Amino acid sequence: MLEPHQLALHTLTLRQLASAEQAAHINGLPEADVATALDRAVADGHAITARGSYMITPAGRSHLDGLYVDAFAAIRSDDEIGAAMESFEEGVNKQVLALTTEWQTVDVDGVPTPNDHSDSDRDAKILDRLGRVLEKTRKVLAPLATADPLLDRFADRLDAALTRAEGGETDHVSGVRVDSVHTVWFQMHEHVLRLTGRERPE
Missing domain, CATH: 1.20.120 (Four Helix Bundle (Hemerythrin (Met), subunit A))
Incomplete structure (x- = not known):
């Protein structure tokens, strides 16, 4: 299965634009952990952020597709x-x-x-x-x-x-x-x- 920081990024495939709070509501992870994970995803080029909300990038989707093969x-x-x-x-x-x-x-x-x-x-x-x-x-x-x-x-x-x-x-x-x-x-x-x-x- 996915690691928590990977699950946070995965959540952005379920809701295209989400705050850390909204993503945490979906995946059940602590909001602070989700925020940290999504900021990490932004730094890695896997997500972008504006006005407190996050969106996955094409690179993020490709990254997840690779993870899914083993995780699932x-x-x-x-x-x-x-x-x-x-x-x-x-x-x-x-x-x-x-x-x-x-x-x-x-x-x-x-x-x-x-x-x-x-x-x-x-x-x-x-x-x-x-x-x-x-x-x-x-x-x-x-x-x-x-x-x-x-x-x-x-x-x-x-x-x-x-x-x-x-x-x-x-x-x-x-x-x-x-x-x-x-x-x-x-x-x-x-x-x-x-x-x-x-x-x-x-």
């Missing part, structure tokens, strides 16, 4: 994890994407229209289905979570986002400026693709 060799050769990823891509990932679209739009005379969330019963049913998919996701990715505990952190963040949505904060399903289900799911998906050496499906 066991994961990439595990047949059970390979099967889990197939189930993830063809099952729960497509379901979450479909539910996100359903959450964002409603059909008005055959025309997709932005959902104003005035139909609380409809929203509640979508959230219930989304909750069941997230619960299934934990089971689907269990083999990978055994090898990489960060998966449990992603699952907990997804549950937290869903709870806030159920409490009436509708932007926590698909909002891009908050730790929404959509945002966390995108980060988790990118993370597991990098672990397993797969390409994001078109």
Whole structure:
């Protein structure tokens, strides 16, 4: 697996522009350690920084690609994890994407229209289905979570986002400026693709 300073840089592949605090929220490392690691990455030419935020450079991505080969060799050769990823891509990932679209739009005379969330019963049913998919996701990715505990952190963040949505904060399903289900799911998906050496499906 990755060393902590390598994981800090890896986090910038999951969120393209992040402060040390935001990166630490994703990877679970102490914020001070993340800041030190990212400053080191800047010095090495693997990241750039401006106004307290960091972004990975092409050299940083190339550096990580080289590290992944050895760091994730066991994961990439595990047949059970390979099967889990197939189930993830063809099952729960497509379901979450479909539910996100359903959450964002409603059909008005055959025309997709932005959902104003005035139909609380409809929203509640979508959230219930989304909750069941997230619960299934934990089971689907269990083999990978055994090898990489960060998966449990992603699952907990997804549950937290869903709870806030159920409490009436509708932007926590698909909002891009908050730790929404959509945002966390995108980060988790990118993370597991990098672990397993797969390409994001078109």
